[in-house]
Amino acid sequence: xxxxxxxxxxxxxxxxxxxxxxxxxxxxxxxxxxxxxxxxxxxxxxxxxxxxxxxxxxxxxxxxxxxxxxxxxxxxxxxxxxxxx
Numbered sequence: 530x531x532x533x534x535x536x537x538x539x540x541x542x543x544x545x546x547x548x549x550x551x552x553x554x555x556x557x558x559x560x561x562x563x564x565x566x567x568x569x570x571x572x573x574x575x576x577x578x579x580x581x582x583x584x585x586x587x588x589x590x591x592x593x594x595x596x597x598x599x600x601x602x603x604x605x606x607x608x609x610x611x612x613x614x
């Protein structure tokens with residue numbers, strides 16, 4: 530599992546795949562089944578996945594903010610047009 534997870538570049542994953550890999554890594558690390566070297570590699574990969582997921586969430590939040598701003602601006606303009614009619 531660790532070899533497969535490490536061989537896939539984070540950039541080639543979508544958000545859900547990265548989150549799933551991160552969840553599996555955390556469960557394996559918490560189970561205590563990994564040796565020291567595997568734990569370090571898992572931690573490194575987990576940090577990379579977490580950073581990637583945070584970036585994806587920030588980008589999604591920015592898109593939602595932009596969409597909300599457009600909707601609210603359009604809504605306010607329509608309200609103003611209705612008030613002056």
